[in-house]
Amino acid sequence: MPETKTDWLTKFFSHLELERRLSPQTVINYRRDLRRVCAFCEARHIQHWPQLDIHQVRALVAQLHREGLHGRSIARLLSSLRSLFRYLLREEQVTHNPAEGVSAPKVKRSLPKVLDADQVNRLLEIKAKDPLSIRDRAIMELMYSSGLRLSELAGLDLNDIDYADALVRVTGKGAKTRVLPVGRLAIKALKDWLGRRDGLAKADEQALFVSRNGTRLSGRGIEQRMQQWGLKQGLDVRVHPHRLRHSFASHLLESSGDLRAVQELLGHADIGTTQIYTHLDFQHLAKVYDAAHPRAKRKRP
Structure with a gap:
């Protein structure tokens, strides 16, 4: 049969x-x-x-x-x-690929939504005293510092952070590994968390970030905590992991202009995916131009 x-x-x-x-x-x-x-x-x-x-x-x-x-x-x-x-x-079960040459209906490509630098600073100004707040600050500092995907962040183990050289090793899409720099403030936040982690983590748990139950903190848990912190810190936009990753990429590109470097840091296989951030940068410049250039200002009717 x-x-x-x-x-x-x-x-x-x-x-x-x-x-x-x-x-x-x-x-x-x-x-x-x-x-x-x-x-x-x-x-x-x-x-x-x-x-x-x-x-x-x-x-x-x-x-x-x-x-x-x-x-x-x-x-x-x-x-x-x-x-x-x-x-x-x-497997020699078919002789053709019927989906080749068939395209989806075109949709307008939406630009990723980012936090500006002031919003990021407000988000990360957490006066953390309890272990979970200290953990959450470390999570957000690391994500913004290194532009990690949510799955990469949730999958980190204790030995994935090199504190001496300020590096993090992550496993991304297609099981590809990349090594990324970690900023000074993120390293400090991570060390603060390590000082409290043992009080929560189960003895054999290798996950860097753990829940109140002592096991690996899930991606969904990270999303929920980040959204809560956005509200607590008084931000008027929804905060989620992808928005912090987008903010990392946009701010880095604004400062450096090095698209290839941002592509490598984000782990994009195709530079076309990274180029969306150049549109964000241009959008910002266009707003500045429209607001400031004497020939750009429109007269009111």
Whole structure:
């Protein structure tokens, strides 16, 4: 009996986890995307992957667009489907990739929202006395200092920080490791946290940041605490880990102008991803120009 779509999906997810070593969250995203594809196939009585062709993939995209799925989500689904068929091609189960050449509806690329330098200073001016506040300040200082992703920050172990040379070793997307500098204030905040960590952490816990239960602090826990601190410190915008990472990149690019260096620090594989921050910088300059240049000011009607 020929193997079903589900059989090959099971093998594909094992391939993602064991061969490609993708993060659990990335595999979850693949599962969600391909469940949508499977539902579409069931409705069209498509029982095996070789039966899916480019016309049906285009019909799937059109259907999802009509249902209101965001263009970015459709683009990610197409990427998941292409990856599946590249795997099936490797396994000689199909002869073509029906998702190649199919694109998602275009969406306007939104600029990342950042905190300005004053907002960052206000956020980090925490008069921390209890262990959890000291931990939270160290988390935010480190994220802003080194531009870490949330998953990278949550995954840090004790031995990932080199205090002598002020460096942090992180494992990013695709299990790629990079070593990043850590600022003076972040190192001080981390040392303050280490002085309190043992009072919370379980004896065999290797995580750098732990919860009140003594186990590794989750990404969701970090998000919640950061949002709470934004409110406590009186910021009028929502504070979350990605916003601190975006702020790190934007402020560094404003000061240095070195796009390649920012790309390396952020761990972007494609410099096109990093170039979004040049648009932020230009947007700021344009506002200054419009406000200050005598020929730019518009006369009121």
